[in-house]
Amino acid sequence: MSTIIQNALVPQVENKLIGHLPALERAELLSQAKLVQLNFADLLCLSGESYQYVYFPLTAFISLIAKLPKHPALEMGIIGFEGMLGATILLNTRQVPSEAIIQGSGKAWRIPIASFEDLLTRSNNLRRILETYLYQLLCQLSQNAVCAHFHSVESRLARWLLMSHDRIQTNELFLTHQFLSEMLGVRRSSITEAAGELQTSGCISYNRGWIHILNREGLLARCCSCYHLM
Ligand SMILES: [Zn+2]
Incomplete structure (x- = not known):
């Protein structure tokens, strides 16, 4: 599973969502974050359970997986340094909509869910950035459904x-x-x-x-x- 590593070892890659925040809000968010190493096939959360953490990938990337009994799994979305895992928290639910596993090993910022909800209540910039991202993620999910069919x-x-x-x-x-x-x-x-x-x-x-x-x-x-x- 994820391993906490020294923040001094932050890779050169920046998470784009965090990068869009004003400097003070970015610093506040990062003060709540731990840098973690995520490895290929690590399971971050299961559909239906509650988020414990949100993740902002740097060099890691995450697959969102949908499953049906007696059928192969299907990837519905992919999240890398352009996004985050847990954006649906904006919709006032902690429930995980789809299983998330690590597809590409690497580093990510990890923030406890309660700390992240607190940040959201205090930062309109963070909320606005994540609303735009959530829309983009929904577009990706629907496009993937069409793609898999045709x-x-x-x-x-x-x-x-x-x-x-x-x-x-x-x-x-x-x-x-x-x-x-x-x-x-x-x-x-x-x-x-x-x-x-x-x-x-x-x-x-x-x-x-x-x-x-x-x-x-x-x-x-x-x-x-x-x-x-x-
Ligand atoms: Zn396609």
């Missing part, structure tokens, strides 16, 4: 790799075909086939769970239109 696995995989690439600072991602099949809600064999196509075309290389992005332009040519809408 677009091919290869084009969705290309989009998914681009969205992940946008949120990391390297060209490497650690993933398994099993994990990817759960993200995209398809069988493992479909992921193997789609990843094979992207590898043959020189867009990626894949070795023992490590995906290397070799040709971002190639992925842009193959991804579904949803990537350009979000």
Whole structure:
């Protein structure tokens, strides 16, 4: 699970939402935050339970997962340094709407829920920034639902790799075909086939769970239109 690390080791990447706050409010928010290391496949919260913390990713990124009995899981949204986990607290509920797991290892700011609610009552700037973000997240969730229904696995995989690439600072991602099949809600064999196509075309290389992005332009040519809408 998450490990608290020294705030002196803050990475160079800034969370965009925190970055939009005026300096004094940013300092106040960060005074309530702990820097944590989050690792691949860490479960942050389950649907239906109450948030204990909110997270502002820096180098980590988070998947929002929807599940149905007897069906593969499906990723509904992705949250990196552009966003936060727990924005629905703006709607006066602590209830978690969807499971959240770590898709990309890295660092994040973590704030206890009660401290964050207190910050929200005192900062109109924070509330306004998060309202805009919550709207963007809702757009992402609805676009992902349409995408999963209509677009091919290869084009969705290309989009998914681009969205992940946008949120990391390297060209490497650690993933398994099993994990990817759960993200995209398809069988493992479909992921193997789609990843094979992207590898043959020189867009990626894949070795023992490590995906290397070799040709971002190639992925842009193959991804579904949803990537350009979000
Ligand atoms: Zn799509």
